[in-house]
Amino acid sequence: MVKVGVVLCGCGRFDGSEVHESVLTLLHLARGGAEWVGLAPDTAQWAVCEHFGGEVQAGEDRNQLQEAARIARGEVAPLAQVSAADLDALILPGGSGAARNLCDFAERGGDGAVLPELATLLRSLHAARKPIGAICIAPAILALALGPHRPRLTLGPSSSGPALEAARTGAEMVDCPVDGVVVDEAQRLVSTPAYLRGPGIAEVDAGIGKLVAQVLAWCRR
Amino acid sequence: MVKVGVVLCGCGRFDGSEVHESVLTLLHLARGGAEWVGLAPDTAQWAVCEHFGGEVQAGEDRNQLQEAARIARGEVAPLAQVSAADLDALILPGGSGAARNLCDFAERGGDGAVLPELATLLRSLHAARKPIGAICIAPAILALALGPHRPRLTLGPSSSGPALEAARTGAEMVDCPVDGVVVDEAQRLVSTPAYLRGPGIAEVDAGIGKLVAQVLAWCRR
Numbered sequence: 001m002v003k004v005g006v007v008l009c010g011c012g013r014f015d016g017s018e019v020h021e022s023v024l025t026l027l028h029l030a031r032g033g034a035e036w037v038g039l040a041p042d043t044a045q046w047a048v049c050e051h052f053g054g055e056v057q058a059g060e061d062r063n064q065l066q067e068a069a070r071i072a073r074g075e076v077a078p079l080a081q082v083s084a085a086d087l088d089a090l091i092l093p094g095g096s097g098a099a100r101n102l103c104d105f106a107e108r109g110g111d112g113a114v115l116p117e118l119a120t121l122l123r124s125l126h127a128a129r130k131p132i133g134a135i136c137i138a139p140a141i142l143a144l145a146l147g148p149h150r151p152r153l154t155l156g157p158s159s160s161g162p163a164l165e166a167a168r169t170g171a172e173m174v175d176c177p178v179d180g181v182v183v184d185e186a187q188r189l190v191s192t193p194a195y196l197r198g199p200g201i202a203e204v205d206a207g208i209g210k211l212v213a214q215v216l217a218w219c220r221r
Numbered sequence: 222m223v224k225v226g227v228v229l230c231g232c233g234r235f236d237g238s239e240v241h242e243s244v245l246t247l248l249h250l251a252r253g254g255a256e257w258v259g260l261a262p263d264t265a266q267w268a269v270c271e272h273f274g275g276e277v278q279a280g281e282d283r284n285q286l287q288e289a290a291r292i293a294r295g296e297v298a299p300l301a302q303v304s305a306a307d308l309d310a311l312i313l314p315g316g317s318g319a320a321r322n323l324c325d326f327a328e329r330g331g332d333g334a335v336l337p338e339l340a341t342l343l344r345s346l347h348a349a350r351k352p353i354g355a356i357c358i359a360p361a362i363l364a365l366a367l368g369p370h371r372p373r374l375t376l377g378p379s380s381s382g383p384a385l386e387a388a389r390t391g392a393e394m395v396d397c398p399v400d401g402v403v404v405d406e407a408q409r410l411v412s413t414p415a416y417l418r419g420p421g422i423a424e425v426d427a428g429i430g431k432l433v434a435q436v437l438a439w440c441r442r
Contacts, residue, residue: 011232011240012291019232019292023244023422030423051290069272070233071240195294201244202251 002034002219007092007118007138008068008076009040009101013195014049016064018095021135021194022071024205025093028212034219037087038076040068041115046100054096064101080117084124088219091212094136094194105140110168114145122146129188131218133211136194137162143171152184156193179206183214190214223255223440228313228339228359229289229297230261230322234416235270237285239316242356242415243292245426246314249433255440258308259297261289262336267321275317285322301338305345309440312433315357315415326361331389335366343367350409352439354432357415358383364392373405377414400427404435411435 006025010016029036041064048060068076092098099106103114114122122145125132134142139153140162147169154176155163163173174182178197183190192207227246231237250257262285269281289297313319320327324335335343343366346353355363360374361383368390375397376384384394395403399418404411413428 013294019240020244020247020294023241024248026241027245027422027426030421031426050287052295066271073234073241074273200251201248205248205252 002088002216003086004029004034004036004215005039005082005087005090006036007040007079007090007102008038008071009064010045010062010097011067011070012049012051012097013095014051014054014097015045015047015062016067016095016097016101017071017093018136018195019071020201020204021093021095021208024208025091025135025212026072028209032212032216034216036075038068038072039079039082040065040076041101041117042078042080045097079121082121084121084128084130087125087130089131089133089215090121090125091133091215092135092138092141094138094196096137099137099140103141103144105137105144105165109165110143112144114141119145126187131188131190131215133215134189134191135208135211136196139191140166142189142191143169147171149187151187151189152182153189153191154182154193156196178203181207181210181214188218223309223437224307225250225255225257225436226260226303226308226311227257228261228300228311228323229259229292230285231266231283231318232288232291233270233272233318234316235272235275235318236266236268236283237288237316237318237322238292238314239357239416240292241422241425242314242316242429245429246312246356246433247293249430253433253437255437257296259289259293260300260303261286261297262322262338263299263301266318300342303342305342305349305351308346308351310352310354310436311342311346312354312436313356313359313362315359315417317358320358320361324362324365326358326365326386330386331364333365335362340366347408352409352411352436354436355410355412356429356432357417360412361387363410363412364390368392370408372408372410373403374410374412375403375414377417399424402428402431402435409439
């Protein structure tokens with residue numbers, strides 16, 4: 001059975017993983033007959049935010065792995081304990097937490113860096129030609145980790161601030177609708193804008209369904 | 222457009238709403254062309270649990286409405302502010318948090334009581350013949366609120382402890398597989414066992430899809 005890691009970083013769009021994108025990824029993997037395992041850093045979130053407007057709650061503290069277990073029903077392992085040999089593919093859901101916990105793209109844009117254990121995992125998977133899918137803002141993580149390889153990715157509108165920042169890494173940023181995917185066939189990378197475009201869960205689900213199908217198709221080729 | 226309330230009570234199976242069941246409910250409502258609004262008590266959760274084994278974390282405190290906003294992307298209103306006239310239907314996802322935050326079924330079984338504002342809302346909707354759907358352990362809430370009307374419901378295996386407790390209210394508890402629903406046509410109630418049976422998100426999704434379709438069919442009849 002194909003085994004796919006799903007990188008989580010908390011539970012909630014502002015301080016962790018976007019909940020809908022994460023759950024829909026798990027849904028399509030299960031429907032597609034794949035085994036999934038959640039992976040998350042066993043460290044504190046960048047912040048704790050209330051989830052109406054996203055305001056940071058001073059003095060609060062939550063652990064990414066512990067909160068990710070809410071999404072993954074406990075099926076989540078510390079990211080640092082997993083290597084490319086353990087997985088057939090990797091998918092990264094979005095949420096602005098992903099641009100702050102898993103890298104510092106939200107602060108430093110195209111000059112940012114990826115969490116070292118995730119950067120290592122991504123580069124190892126890429127070198128082994130194992131597929132990687134990235135949703136919403138998470139393609140920015142691929143740009144930061146793999147930019148010199150000129151990956152073909154989307155962050156929704158190609159003229160948006162995040163897309164222009166990601167393009168500074170060397171990545172080719174392509175416009176894409178919410179129900180579509182951008183495929184880098186040569187490098188086995190696939191991305192979809194999800195809630196970067198919205199408007200709702202049904203449209204986001206359509207794009208994520210295509211992304212997961214592409215990842216599984218590569219795994220089985 | 223049909224407007225359906227979705228009753229949440231936090232974000233996580235042990236201390237709040239089961240995340241998959243909640244998100245899949247929103248997905249099927251959106252796909253079915255309905256408008257949804259999350260509803261949650263603006264009060265503290267019964268506890269905060271870690272989500273590997275469910276152990277209570279002493280000294281921690283989270284608000285049901287604030288945590289539900291993580292699932293609903295901020296589209297959640299205080300339960301006490303909504304009345305039956307505002308909604309065409311109501312759906313209650315599960316999670317053991319639902320049996321502790323929204324009622325005390327987990328502690329008191331068939332002798333339990335439902336949170337007063339939710340009991341009032343359920344009885345008003347029922348009196349107005351507006352459909353109600355309940356997932357996983359949440360049919361126990363309908364049993365406690367509507368037992369004397371002898372509602373036909375499921376909590377998975379009809380000989381399980383929870384089903385036997387729920388039957389003490391007067392409810393008729395019917396066996397049901399994970400991908401099925403139990404329909405009380407006369408009272409416009411529909412239920413599905415979801416993670417009471419498992420095993421995974423794809424099977425749970427099949428039952429929730431049928432539940433939402435039944436609710437929307439009643440709304441449009």
